[in-house]
Amino acid sequence: MNLTNIGYTYPGAAQPVLSGITLALAPGWCGIVGDNGCGKTTLARVVCGQLAPSEGTLTHGLVCAMCEQDANVAPARLAEFACDYAADAVRLRARLGVQDDWPWRFDELSGGQRKRLQVAVALWERPDLLVMDEPTNHVDAPTRRAIMGALAEFRGIGLLISHDRELLDGLCRRCLFMGPRGAVMRPGTWSEGAAQEERERAEASHARDVARTEAARIRREAERRRQRAEQSASRRSLRGVDPRDHDTREKIGRAVVTGKDGIAGRSRAVAAARLERAERAAEATFVERRYDGSVWMDVRPSARKVLFRAAEGELPLDGGAVSAAGASAGDESAGDVQEDGAASGEAGPVLRMPALTIGNTEHVALVGANGSGKTTLVRHVMERLDPDVPCCYVPQEPTEAERRGALARLGELLPDERGFVLGIVARLNSDPARLLEGGEPSPGELRKLMLALGMLDKPALIVMDEPTNHLDLHSTQALQELLAGFPGALLLVSHDAALLDAATSTRWEVERAGEGDAVLHVR
Template identity: 25%
Template structure:
């Protein structure tokens, strides 16, 4: 069992953890979660021995091998394969000794030990791990110096996984991965035979991998059994209990205050009043959930334009003359499209995103666009290009030079920048705040198409949920590149597979794509292939252009139905909030109050059922219309 016993840690004069205590069961797969800045990474470094606690102790079984992924990317002339295989230090030492040993008994011992540690399968295991992380066979044998920093970090991850420590520590391991490699990593970690602790903001990864969740909040650690969804349910229940406790506590406080104010100066009751005053002073406030500005995303919806927004016809794009990265692309984008670009890193997803954003000239073909079309493009490099000495207000004023001050501030407020926050220098903003500022800047003109290239890298789980909700309410088209499967599953209704030098529709859901990726990985594991080939989209049996045209016409016909669906969803959400408020009141209600509250609750249930019926009726009508198109 791994334990933290009353751990206190300070960094830069700030208390990061204060008497944090947790006991992790043997061979548990732990997800370490909490808001950005809560201390998750610091805690992981302390477990790895990089930081020392100011107070308390860390307990682990004697001889525990701890593996931690450092942020230093390996380099040099060694290959990825050699780098990964080199972590099997005992195997290398035994093989060297076997070449020189002369004692028959020692030779026998060496070979017994080599068999015990499965040394003979080590090369194939190393190759499989690298293939799962996106390295085809030829790339596994190229010098590390030929790779970018992100790919070399994949090699470092592969070496750590191959070494199989007794306690595996991973801090945001999917940050340098594409969706395909992240899916493989989830599968690998789910089957990991020892203990692991992973810091991740990927909800699906935490649901797939974690058997326990440790929540870091306000310097404390709390252990929950189950995956992330189960943790969220337990946390909501605890928050509801805290809210009820606050209500009860406040009532008791007011009663005590009234007694003290009335009797503290009268001789015959002074002692009782003083006793109640001490009780009042000892009352610790119950935990409270604060509204967090870092969870604010509100994309302005664009003015309506007639579909299609964009039409790509036999398009080719690239960077080097006469050497296209992608070619033969035919694509139609309509106002209500939600498209995910999928495929291995390096296949051209960002190239296609830049072409759609108008940042790359075409090598061939043509793009037809609506005359009033506006496109907002978000990419990670834009966060780094923010001027560190300028404020959010200065950034926005520079781009909206003709706008009134009130309009500039209102747009910033959509993304959580209000009051004094608009005047804070970028250098003092967190990574998540910089990401929100960048999103505010690219949506200043209410774009008809929002193109997002890895928008969640700096966002924690709660902020990602807020982003999902904001995108769901956005009135334009969304095109997203992301390794966050949870976000894609909630946002995307079309998949565009970028592979083999082109981009084509993937005829299936995200789960179908996930299954095809994992199935391909399993088949390559069995036959020893290098993992280079990606799943191919099925060859369409009907004319793709005609099908897209028919689908667009069907979407236009069903527009009133879609509005009914949106309204019904809003009604259900509003009514559910009201019902939850009543449930909270029922905890402390008197008998007469409870009767009235139950009547209100019953009425709300009927209204929720009615809204749900409207939602279901409209949704089925839309589905029927779209099925007729697909038939």
């Protein structure tokens, strides 16, 4: 499969998201990596024929399939997969832990369960070319290993868009690194390609520093020659020379005739030309910008010492009623509270919880296997927060309405507020110009924007469900620094151990207890 000089510009956008992409793709897995918004998913859609390129050509007669990064998107052939009990389909279900009833209740599944189902259907289709867009978003460590094993058996052309270093290194033997200056294919694993990219960046930075130093030296030399030339011009002038000083007038005339006194002027012209070349060289040396750095936030911890409180009790995992002990302190009129811990209707699986609190400066990590009830518990916390506790909530998968709302709010902000929001987006390693140009934000960019907009409300509590999903590696590091330094309270749901270790101090761990039940432990 060949792509030649591919470019793509979204309608209404000022700049193309893809430009000059030329590739030859062969069987095996090729990683596609780069910062949020650089065009990875757009390139995948062009390759699969979902988008027609604005320029360039691509040639292939291949059957393509794409596993979407959005876990809310049900696969197109989900019903066919659900009805297939041939050996391949049964083996895929077993390998990825997909239960037979999952396709029929897709909307009820957790993000990790949906992702497993998406991956299973994509592999079941057995395409010539398979695009996996963030296949390990939402999933826990055992599921990640299962997905890696299943993808390793694929024998067609595979494109893996991911920020999962372990997955990239385990599957890919070449990676396309996408950035502001285009795309570069590097052989080897992601780690090998990233090391080469960093060496190139260091060399470019050194070359730029050398060019700037040389330009400064030439600039100083040019200034000295300019002064010398002005002195020579002054000496050549007969103005101020006594008409009776025939000797001086004769020397000046001889210097002008022989051209000796014009050397300084010619040297100045030569120096100016050298300076222009040196400045062009310094400007031409490109070093990719990184928006790393901490974010100063004008936020203070809430005056309330405890923001959330729940007594010991049980939380239904099937959408039922909360037991009597599960209501938050002060919520005496909660209509769905059942006496004696008995839920109305048929008994279903429950999450058994100890007494819980979130202090005004406490950073809490919520961990557990996929489908164990973490997101259900987050919703419970959000529903039980008192209205006077300002909260910034970034969900696991923002809806279309939330996307439109975030972009609309950005457009309505006053200039100072917009500058504050875009400053946070920049420090989270995204180019704010893309949001201002009206381009379609990537899922990673949208989550950064939602967090930045939430900062305007000076939240006492930040709640983020799988915050590193869709984020590139530099953005994850920047987010980690921001959350670790947040002075208020934090509730963080994540499978990213490094993020949790750096940004949280209390751990709520959900463990399965059989019969669909789960138990929450506070560590």
